[in-house]
Amino acid sequence: MAGRTPAGLSRKGQTHGPNGPERRAPAIVPRVVHDPGLFQTMYSTRALRRFKPDPVPDEVLFQLFDAAIRASSGQNAQDWRFIIIRDAKVKAQLREWAAEGWARYSARFGAPEDIARLPRNQRLSLNSVRDLALNLDKVPVIVAVLGMRNRHSTPGGSTFPAVQNFQLAARALGLGSSIFNLPLREPLYEMLGVPENNQIYCLIPLGYPTDKQGPVNRKPVRSVVYDGSFGAPWQFAQEQPDEGWEERWLDV
Ligand SMILES: Cc1cc2nc3c(=O)[nH]c(=O)nc-3n(C[C@H](O)[C@H](O)[C@H](O)COP(=O)(O)O)c2cc1C
Numbered sequence: 001m002a003g004r005t006p007a008g009l010s011r012k013g014q015t016h017g018p019n020g021p022e023r024r025a026p027a028i029v030p031r032v033v034h035d036p037g038l039f040q041t042m043y044s045t046r047a048l049r050r051f052k053p054d055p056v057p058d059e060v061l062f063q064l065f066d067a068a069i070r071a072s073s074g075q076n077a078q079d080w081r082f083i084i085i086r087d088a089k090v091k092a093q094l095r096e097w098a099a100e101g102w103a104r105y106s107a108r109f110g111a112p113e114d115i116a117r118l119p120r121n122q123r124l125s126l127n128s129v130r131d132l133a134l135n136l137d138k139v140p141v142i143v144a145v146l147g148m149r150n151r152h153s154t155p156g157g158s159t160f161p162a163v164q165n166f167q168l169a170a171r172a173l174g175l176g177s178s179i180f181n182l183p184l185r186e187p188l189y190e191m192l193g194v195p196e197n198n199q200i201y202c203l204i205p206l207g208y209p210t211d212k213q214g215p216v217n218r219k220p221v222r223s224v225v226y227d228g229s230f231g232a233p234w235q236f237a238q239e240q241p242d243e244g245w246e247e248r249w250l251d252v
Pocket of ligand 1: 045046047048129178179180181182202216217
C-alpha cells in the first residue's frame with residue numbers, strides 16, 4: 001500500500017505545531033525477522049535470562065514501547081512510565097543488589113549441591129535466575145516499569161498489560177526478556193529520579209537471548225478455571241487431554 005512502511009505502519013511525516021506545519025522524520029521501523037504469530041508467541045514466550053552482549057538498537061526499543069503502550073489501563077489513564085537503564089554504574093548497582101537477593105533467595109534451597117539435585121525444570125530455572133543476577137551489569141538494557149501509586153483500585157493492573165505487550169513484542173522481534181524484581185531496592189527511586197507518586201512495578205532485563213524460547217509449561221486449564229463458583233469443575237475442561245493444545249500453535 002502506498003505510503004506505508006514495510007511493517008504496515010503509516011508514515012505520518014507531517015504535523016501541525018504552534019507555528020504551522022512541522023515535518024517529523026518518517027518512522028524508522030525495525031526489520032521484522034520472523035513474526036511468529038500471536039498464538040505461537042503466547043505459547044512460547046519464556047522468561048529468558050541469558051543474553052548476548054549485542055546492544056538493542058533504538059528503533060527496536062521504540063517498537064517495543066510502541067507495542068507496550070497499546071495495552072489497556074484503568075480509565076485509559078496510560079500512566080505507565082518506562083525508564084531505559086543502560087548506564088554502567090546503575091547496572092553495576094543493580095547487579096550488586098541482585099547478587100544479594102540471589103544469595104538470600106537461593107539459601108532456601110540449600111547449598112549449590114542441593115540445587116544441583118532438584119528436578120530438572122526447577123534446577124534449570126534457578127540456574128538461569130542465578131546467571132541473570134550475577135551478570136545483570138552485562139545485560140544490554142534493563143527497563144524499569146512504573147505506574148502511579150494509589151491511583152488504581154487494582155495495583156499493577158494498569159501496568160502489567162503493557163509489560164505483557166512489551167515482552168510479547170520483544171519475542172516477536174527476536175529478543176528475550178523476563179520480569180526480574182530481585183534487585184528492586186528503595187534507593188533505586190532516587191538513582192532514577194522517580195517522583196513519590198510513582199511506583200516501580202518491575203524491572204525487565206532485555207537483550208538478544210542465548211537460550212531458546214518455549215514452549216512454556218503451565219498448569220492445565222482444568223485445574224485453574226471453575227464453572228460458576230470457586231472450585232466447581234468445568235466439565236468441558238475436565239474432558240480435555242493435558243497434551244495436544246500447545247502443539248497446535250508451536251512448530252514442534
Ligand atoms: C510479577 C512478576 C514478578 C516476577 N519476578 C521475578 C523475579 O524477581 N525474578 C525472576 O527470575 N523472575 C521473575 N518473574 C518471572 C517468573 O518467575 C517466570 O515468568 C515464571 O517462573 C515462568 O517462567 P517461564 O515463563 O520461563 O515458564 C516474575 C514474573 C512476574 C509476573
